Amino acid sequence: MSSLIEVRSLVKRFGAKIVLRQLNFHVETGEFVALLGPNGAGKTTFLRILASLARPSLGEVWVAGFRLPQQAAHVRRRLGVVSHQPLLYGDLSAEENLRFYGRMYAVKDLEARIHEVLELVGLVARRRDLVRTFSRGMQQRLAIGRAILHDPDVLLLDEPHTGLDQDACDMLDGVLRQIAGQGRTVVMTSHDLARVEDLASRFDVLTGGRITASQPADGLPRDGLLAFYRQALESQRSLQGATR
Amino acid sequence: MSGLTPFISAMSAVIWKDLRAEWRSREVISAMLVFALLVILIFNFALDLQPNVRAGISSGVLWVTLAFAGTLGLNRSMAVEKDRGCLDGLLLAPVDRAAIYLGKAFANLLFMLLVALIVLPVYGILYNTNLLIPGLLVVILLGSEGYVAVGTLLSSMAVQARTRDILLPILLFPVAVPVVVSAVKATGGYLAGLGWEEIQPWFTLLVVYDVIFTSVAFMVFDSVVEE
Numbered sequence: 001m002s003s004l005i006e007v008r009s010l011v012k013r014f015g016a017k018i019v020l021r022q023l024n025f026h027v028e029t030g031e032f033v034a035l036l037g038p039n040g041a042g043k044t045t046f047l048r049i050l051a052s053l054a055r056p057s058l059g060e061v062w063v064a065g066f067r068l069p070q071q072a073a074h075v076r077r078r079l080g081v082v083s084h085q086p087l088l089y090g091d092l093s094a095e096e097n098l099r100f101y102g103r104m105y106a107v108k109d110l111e112a113r114i115h116e117v118l119e120l121v122g123l124v125a126r127r128r129d130l131v132r133t134f135s136r137g138m139q140q141r142l143a144i145g146r147a148i149l150h151d152p153d154v155l156l157l158d159e160p161h162t163g164l165d166q167d168a169c170d171m172l173d174g175v176l177r178q179i180a181g182q183g184r185t186v187v188m189t190s191h192d193l194a195r196v197e198d199l200a201s202r203f204d205v206l207t208g209g210r211i212t213a214s215q216p217a218d219g220l221p222r223d224g225l226l227a228f229y230r231q232a233l234e235s236q237r238s239l240q241g242a243t244r
Numbered sequence: 245m246s247g248l249t250p251f252i253s254a255m256s257a258v259i260w261k262d263l264r265a266e267w268r269s270r271e272v273i274s275a276m277l278v279f280a281l282l283v284i285l286i287f288n289f290a291l292d293l294q295p296n297v298r299a300g301i302s303s304g305v306l307w308v309t310l311a312f313a314g315t316l317g318l319n320r321s322m323a324v325e326k327d328r329g330c331l332d333g334l335l336l337a338p339v340d341r342a343a344i345y346l347g348k349a350f351a352n353l354l355f356m357l358l359v360a361l362i363v364l365p366v367y368g369i370l371y372n373t374n375l376l377i378p379g380l381l382v383v384i385l386l387g388s389e390g391y392v393a394v395g396t397l398l399s400s401m402a403v404q405a406r407t408r409d410i411l412l413p414i415l416l417f418p419v420a421v422p423v424v425v426s427a428v429k430a431t432g433g434y435l436a437g438l439g440w441e442e443i444q445p446w447f448t449l450l451v452v453y454d455v456i457f458t459s460v461a462f463m464v465f466d467s468v469v470e471e
Contacts (some may be wrong), residue, residue, distance in 0.1 A: 017296055051336060053335060073338050076336055076338040083329060084329075085328055085329030085332075086328060086329070087329045087336075088330070089261065089265055089328070091262065091265040091268040092264060092268075101254075101337070103260075104339055105338065106253065146333070188333070197367060229393070
């Protein structure tokens with residue numbers, strides 16, 4: 001098991017509906033993988049399985065050498081997750097939220113780590129303010145702080161830019177760039193190529209419940225990336241049209 | 245011992261978080277308290293009966309008030325976790341999920357007992373009843389514990405549904421009948437000044453149900469919150 005994340009023939013069903021179909025996926029240590037795909041492609045479901053919040057119907061999922069869902073507790077210790085929702089308590093301050101999650105993850109030297117994380121996400125000055133008074137962008141930055149507090153091996157980001165304005169997106173990108181610069185392994189979903197083109201080291205396209213295309217970012221010009229994404233979407237559409 | 249420390253640490257973190265958030269918002273306590281006081285007042289005027297008749301039904305009134313107010317609190321306490329996706333945040337933590345359950349249940353019990361502490365003197369004045377009987381206070385503690393033990397488990401199930409507000413009472417009331425009935429009977433016994441030998445069967449039943457409900461909820465919480 002050389003890859004940090006290894007997924008083989010993953011199937012996820014909700015009743016009669018099949019969301020993920022024989023999906024294969026792998027991520028090496030230090031990679032920043034952008035998982036692209038239209039709405040409803042199964043990106044969130046896939047990330048929830050990787051995060052141990054949902055169970056696979058069939059197939060194998062390994063994270064950091066541990067199998068899901070059997071060894072979920074070991075996997076959770078090595079994961080940081082950021083979703084559409086901030087997973088933060090509005091009636092606690094920024095540092096109280098981090099203190100709570102730090103205790104849940106048994107983070108050592110917690111107070112120093114909280115300060116370090118708040119500095120990274122640029123919220124030291126607002127550390128004592130209640131989270132419900134934060135803008136959506138600030139909440140999302142704090143959510144990233146919460147996700148990296150326990151220094152996870154893998155960071156899973158599910159469309160973290162959702163609902164943010166341009167300034168907030170730029171600030172969030174700055175934080176993500178710093179995190180990627182630390183050599184952390186990241187898997188980030190998005191339906192918007194523009195959001196991830198400067199961040200990712202690899203682009204995978206998820207359509208129809210499968211990874212239908214994969215492309216390293218090295219030396220790929222923006223036009224080439226756009227063409228790659230469009231082609232992947234088009235080929236999936238024509239495939240669906242042919243099977244109807 | 246090494247496994248116990250992270251368990252207690254996670255449980256105390258959940259209790260600390262719930263108490264801290266409630267201290268700030270007062271959402272759960274204020275809703276429970278206003279509701280409980282209104283119910284007592286309504287019963288007080290609706291049941292304008294003879295003093296001896298009133299004494300016979302006052303234990304039932306007390307437990308209807310506490311049970312309904314408790315349901316409100318249980319619903320709100322779990323809705324806070326669901327609304328911002330915090331339940332996922334809790335489930336992502338690498339801790340025994342039973343610690344999360346016990347933390348939530350303990351915080352809910354504290355909320356319910358705090359409401360009971362404020363409601364009891366008001367109840368005593370309106371119904372002209374002396375409630376400062378040590379045995380009765382133990383019955384309120386045991387009854388609340390049993391109710392909250394099963395209520396916390398069922399509210400974590402109901403919170404996943406769109407109709408969570410109406411689903412919890414429908415699930416909870418039938419299951420909690422043994423706890424409520426034995427609490428009403430034991431309370432009635434103390435208020436009527438009956439001897440220990442007459443109260444003891446209901447008291448024992450209450451303890452047995454508390455142990456069963458808490459143990460079962462402790463064991464199945466992980467499966468209930470799993471997708």
